[in-house]
Amino acid sequence: MKLKLSVIPITVAALGALLGWAAPAGAATLLNRGHVDIGIGYDAGAFDLHVHDEESDTEYSPGDAVLGVNASARRLTSAGLGVALGLSAGTPLWILPAAQDPELLFLGLGTEELSDSEWSGNLSLTLKGISGPGSVAAWSVGSLGEISVHLNSRDGVNASDRFSLLAGSHGHVNLGFTEPGNYELLFEATGTHLTDGVVASGDVAYAFSVIPEPSVGRLAAIGVVTGWLFRRRTRCASRTVG
Numbered sequence: 001m002k003l004k005l006s007v008i009p010i011t012v013a014a015l016g017a018l019l020g021w022a023a024p025a026g027a028a029t030l031l032n033r034g035h036v037d038i039g040i041g042y043d044a045g046a047f048d049l050h051v052h053d054e055e056s057d058t059e060y061s062p063g064d065a066v067l068g069v070n071a072s073a074r075r076l077t078s079a080g081l082g083v084a085l086g087l088s089a090g091t092p093l094w095i096l097p098a099a100q101d102p103e104l105l106f107l108g109l110g111t112e113e114l115s116d117s118e119w120s121g122n123l124s125l126t127l128k129g130i131s132g133p134g135s136v137a138a139w140s141v142g143s144l145g146e147i148s149v150h151l152n153s154r155d156g157v158n159a160s161d162r163f164s165l166l167a168g169s170h171g172h173v174n175l176g177f178t179e180p181g182n183y184e185l186l187f188e189a190t191g192t193h194l195t196d197g198v199v200a201s202g203d204v205a206y207a208f209s210v211i212p213e214p215s216v217g218r219l220a221a222i223g224v225v226t227g228w229l230f231r232r233r234t235r236c237a238s239r240t241v242g
């Protein structure tokens, strides 16, 4: 039997479907651990939004990275957080925390490339849209446990769904998704540049993949698919050698 090259990508996609997420189109890199920031730069009169992997000092265009939320991010919403986000206590929420967890992506927001002296007031990074199976929220927790919600798409998306950022700064917030699956979040950076005036980036899409806890049935199915893949690859390799 001849092995067609197209078989392996199709099988990877099938594996992704079993896990609850689809393999991203193209060569996007999945970032699901370590320190990564959504970076906002500004060059020659235009914003430059990107993804910066602080671990490897690699910069990605937003379309070239998928921000992964691993299964261990799943938490049950506390009563206090539930009130803040409009969720019932005990609702599952997949959270990338503001404090680093080595098993999860440590996602922050960075404007270090901007000079504070070139901007009037804070910049905004506004959520303009979301597609995906659930809603997204971002919040900070103060020293007394008070919760400040930056954005929450549960009640729709409007101009209040935004981060207010000081130029030349860097910070981390809690980011939570209500359902596993693939999301696309549209963000727009805006600000008042002292020379260029009011400037906006336009909508920039960021991909997130929230991975569910695999069920026993899914694990069994994945075992079948990966076992089959292994056999095909082994056969392919032995044929190449032979």
Ligand SMILES: [Zn+2]
Pocket (backbone or CB within 6 Å): 035, 036, 037, 107, 108, 109, 110, 170, 171, 172
């Ligand atoms: Zn950071």
